Amino acid sequence: MEITAALVKDLRERTGSGMMECKKALLETRGDIEAAVEVMRKSGLAQAGKKAGRIAAEGMIVIALAPGAKQAVMVEVNCETDFVAKGDAFKQFAQDVAQVALKQQPGDVDALLALPLGEGSVNSVRQALIAKIGENIGVRRFVRLESKGLIGAYSHGARIGVLVDGEGADAELAKRIAMHIAANKPMAVAPQDVPAEVIAKEREIYSAQAAESGKPAAILEKMIEGKIKKFLAESTLLSQPYLHDAEKTVEQVLKEAHAKVLRFERFEVGEGVVRKTENFAEEVMAQVRKA
The missing domain is CATH 1.10.8.10 (Ubiquitin-associated (UBA) domain)
Structure with a gap:
């Protein structure tokens, strides 16, 4: 390549x-x-x-919560510029898509695009909006949560969205936990939930870094284990210092409330999407050459 x-x-x-x-x-x-x-x-x-x-793309995260907070959907809808993302037409489309996803329960994005919306489908409305606005618009992903307890939801400026499946938590605590997740970006609820391949990859990286120190193998292994422990503590929800009271961990706060977090989902606009960098001078020269 x-x-x-x-x-x-x-x-x-x-x-x-x-x-x-x-x-x-x-x-x-x-x-x-x-x-x-x-x-x-x-x-x-x-x-x-x-x-x-x-973050490498524009758009918004929309959350649709069913009455009773037992079901919820979170959708990411993308566009090319922040200007369009703040426009009423784009925001209305994103809200409509979230409501359709909540009510119709599609299995994937393709199924969601095929569902009825207005006088056509979600996809036909999307295409009409593209023609009207002049930017590419896409429904990138969505997730659906159902809970026997209560779903906590939090949206930060429509750029970050979080859903939390909680057990034993009231609405206020569920929302506060969702806010914590939005701010601290844990990758899993507990250390045992972190995929083995993620830990193996971190271990490989730490091993390569530690090998440069020239220390004995026994000391190197302790260094590596210490880094793995720190990595898991920083990247899992229960081990993190609680956003609203840093003297306690999230796990301590949940235990005091006799509550549990079973699952969470966190979306951030454009995460993992590589934006094409435009060079205005090169663009002008390209147009001149075509003329």
């Missing part, structure tokens, strides 16, 4: 590393940017991959 300047630029933005280091990592991984981030983390060149989750 050709290592383009755009690919190098994207990796530089995601890792904070120099151009030559990024190009070398991309050559080593044959242009696989995710693998390149991993390689650079192992060598300590990347800034812990902190920019790997940069």
